[in-house]
Amino acid sequence: MKKTTLIVLGILLIAPLSFAGENGEILFKGMGCMSCHHPETTSKINPSLADIAHAYQGKQQQLIGYLNGMEDAIVKPEKAGMMKRHVEKTKALTDQERSALAEFILRY
């Protein structure tokens, strides 16, 4: 096999792995989630990323399900209405994008 072919194959194999964390951050910022969810600061209404990550520790699949509109809110269920519009946006993403978002959130 030619060296260039090997390099191309290598990139194809590595790309989906590095996609997750970085693209999660790009998506989170690009979709305006950061305007309400700050890394550490919890407002009266909005949970921080750390709050969300804490609630979903070890529950990545459940978080992905929530972002796909299939699981109920567990952080502040009484304020779940505020997220409705945003869950509609995350429902429209691909599975890979939702996983990337969840991975990004769970880093906190």
Ligand code: HEC
């Ligand atoms: C207008 C402010 C606002 C924006 C913008 C926003 N959120 Fe939220 N989010 C909230 C509030 C308030 C809660 C608490 C209610 C709740 O827990 O459902 C919340 C809760 C959450 C939770 C925890 C859900 C749970 O189980 O309780 C996740 C995950 C989340 N947001 C992700 C996102 C993502 C991803 C985006 C961007 C697409 C986003 N949010 C945009 C206000 C916002």
